[in-house]
Amino acid sequence: MKKGLFLTAILAVFLWAQVAAAKPSPLYVSAQKSYKSLMASPAKKKYRENWFNVIKKFEKVVKKTPRSPDAPSALFSIGSLYNSLYNHSLLRDDLDKSLEAFSDVVKKYPSSSLADDAQFELGEIYRTKLGDNKSAYLAYSKVVKRFPRGDKAKSARHWVRKLEEFKPQEGKPISVKKETKAFVRKIDYWTNPDSTRVSIETSRDAPYSFHLLSAEPGKKKDLRPRIYVDISNAVLSKDASRTIPIKDGLLTQVRPSQFDDRTVRVVMDIDSIDDYTVFNLTNPFRVIIDVKGEPRIPAEIMREEEPVTVTEDKTQIEKLLEGREPIEMGPDEGTSPESKEITMYQQLGLGVKKIVIDPGHGGEDPGAKSKGGLKEKDIVLKIAKKLGEKIKKELDLDVVMTREGDTFIPLEGRTGIAMKERGDIFVSIHANSSRNKKLRGVSTYVLHPASDFEASAVAARENAVSTKALSELQDLLPKILRPDNYRESRKLARCVQDSLVKSIKSIKGAYPNVRDIGVKEGPFFVLMNSGKPAILVEVSFLSNPEEEKRLSDDGYLDSIAEGILKGIEVYLKEIKVAAT
């Protein structure tokens, strides 16, 4: 804002007629109100449509009254909204829209009191979010040059000095878009008995390539076999630059480095692997490297079984691991894939020892909310705790909870816990919600491209991503899904869903009308690559008045926990029978 604004305000008191004319229009006031209400509500911020509703209101202001003082303010708000939305979505598109709106304020309303603020915002975005110091330098320089008396001039001068080295050389115009680099900001890994996953997270989409180098016997000692991923147009951030030891029998370590001024190279030194896959996820952008090797069967299980001819067993396992051709989409319930083949789990007779229970949401993320104020995060935690107790007591199995209290855990961290803890079964618990208040019932989901529109809406909500990011995730699934794991998850889902419905119906005639939505499929991020049977249970709708009432009844929550428990029990019996 320009310094002169205060004086203008005083003058305006005397120029009564002008005050009346400058009064914000009802349209603008209403948009401003919606903006405030969105900013005050973490729950509302979770859904993109809420952001777009506010943005649309401001767009209407610009369109209907382009010459009023409301227009530049509305445009500035649009820029700020997209900028904040990007903090949630990490979609480059949102940031581009923000840049566009701020540029428009400067271009179309150069004498507005917000022009200097908008120009300054451009510099901030380039510097802090895009790591594009050249563009940032230019943006700050414009603030100094064009708005030397504005209140942003001082900060802008500071950054112009700091970024001096990025001043473009004479006669060498720079292309802003191409120079925007991605920061490699985080590298993480998870290990399983037969697979290891490495994830490289960047601040924005980045082109990448990958290569496998075999060992070179007779050459230098340090030439071990390795996979390396080159991320182009990228800068390695300090936080991500250290070597990560893994030593799990598959990978020895991960070594990131700034290979040249445009390329970040991440090397994975190999101990022994059979196969590997590289793909990317978005929102935020991550390059995922999955390596697979021979399952190392725990010794005590080998002893329990009849003598196994190891060589034969090995080839069967290999065959199953090789079976990574895209699985059939949209399986039909009649010829259910659950019952057909004997799966790897059964062949190995792997004993289930540990169940990971994942109560959805938590902390700053309340999940769905009912009209009466019930929060999904609280309800699912109650159910999860009950379920955990029951499993320990009645099934005598170990239980790991992804959260015990009201804490926030990112989706990726939840599968991470499951993998680190080597859980044998993963159960994520959620409560459903829909705009259609009439919708009710219970459903159980497995990882797969969405079976229908409703499933895809549920996945979008639980993943807290845009439908665009969701469709990208959908496209990746055939690459990631393992048919044996999918079949096993479906079988578990079927057992849990059936006994859940039964359990609710059996509460002394109270809820005989429970709606059985059935086993469904969706691209749930939280179910991705647990490598073990994994399901997500949607226990009733918080948005349905009748089910809202039920969910506030402790006895009802208990019957849900009991239903899931019985489902797991039936499943365990089934795989035992199949294995003998």
Ligand SMILES: [Zn+2]
């Ligand atoms: Zn949820």
